[in-house]
Amino acid sequence: MEIPYAVKARPDTGLYNAKVGIWLFLASEVMLFGALFSSYILLRVNAEPGTWPLHLLNVPLGATNTVVLIISSVTVVFGWASLKMNKFSSYKIFQGITILCALTFLSIKSFEYRDKFNHYEVQLKNGAFADGHIDRAKTTKDLFVFEKARVVADPSELMSPPEESHLTAMQFPMAEIKDRADGKGKEIENYGPWHSTYFAIYFVLTGLHALHVLGGALVIAVIWGPLAKLWKTDPERYTNRIEVTGLFWHFVDLIWIFLFPVLYLT
C-alpha cells in the first residue's frame, strides 16, 4: 500500500506528511530545551553571590562557533534553493559545506570541553586557591604541576578570567594541598560537570545541543551521500527531505543563538 501525501501536499492543509512530522518533533524539542532553560534560570537566580562565573568560558571560540552555525544555516537553505532550481551539483557543494561546518562546530566544542577537563582548582592548606591548567606530564602522586596558574585568597575571584600576565607556571607538593573532608584524597577538582552548578548546567545544555548537531549532521550526510541517488528517480521527494532536515538544522542553530549569550556572555 502506498502511503498518501509522502510527496504531494494534502489539499486541505497544503502540507506533505514529513513537514507536519518535523514541526511536531520541533514543538517537542522546544519544550525539552525550554525545561532546561527554565532550570538554568532557577539555578542562576538562586545562586549565592560570587558563585556564578562571567566570561569564564572562551568567548572568541563560542562566537566562532556561532558564526560557523550561521554559515551552515545559510548553506542549508542555499542547497535547498539549488535543488528547486534543478542545480544538483550546486546543492552538493552547499550541503558539503554544511557538513564541514558541523564538523568544525563539534571540533571546537570538543576542544573547549578538553580545556575544561584540564583546568583544575586546587585548595591549599593555607586557605588559598590555585587555579589553572594541569601539566599532566610533570604531575606525580607527590607533586601537582600547573602549566600556568594563579593563586587567589577568595574563591569568588575565580568567577572571572585571569589576566594572562598574572599566570605563571606553578607546582605544589601534595603535602601542601588540603585533604578532602571525607578523607578520600585531596581537594583537587577539574572544571567538569561536577565542579559547580554552573558547569553542571553548561555541560548538560551544550552536550545535548552537540548531540543534536551530531545527529543532524549524520542525517544530512547520509542524504547527501548514499541516498543522493533518489534525486534521479524522485527529485521532488529528495527536495522535501532536504527541506525537512534543513528545518531541524535551523532549529539547532536557533537553540545555539540563545545558548551562546546565556552561557558565555551573561
Next chain:
Amino acid sequence: MHETAATPSAVPDAHSVEEAKRHMRTYAIVGVALIIGTILTVWASYINFGSREINIVAALLIASTKGFLVAGFFMHLISEKRLIYSLLGCTVFFFAALMYLTVLSMQKGSIVHIQ
C-alpha cells in the same frame, strides 16, 4: 487516495527559478545580519550599563531578534501554512506557561518556592 508519483526530470519553470534566486539573495542578507548580530552580542556583553540585568536583557533582545530572523526567513515562518501556525501557537502557549511557572516559583510564598 494516492498522489501521483513525481516526474523523474522535474525541470523547474522560469518563474520558480527566479523565485529561488530571489530567496537566495534574502538568505544571504539574513546570514550577514545574523553575523552582525553575533558581533553586537559580544560587544554589548562587555559594555558596563550600570547593572548586569541590563546586559542580560540586551543579550536576550539581540538573541530574540536573531531567532526571529532564523525562524522567519530560514524556516519560512513568515509565509507558512495555517496548520503550522496552529501547531506553533500551542507550543508558544505551553512554553509561556512553563516560563510563567518558572517566574512564579521565584516569588516568595509561592507553593513551588525554592529555598
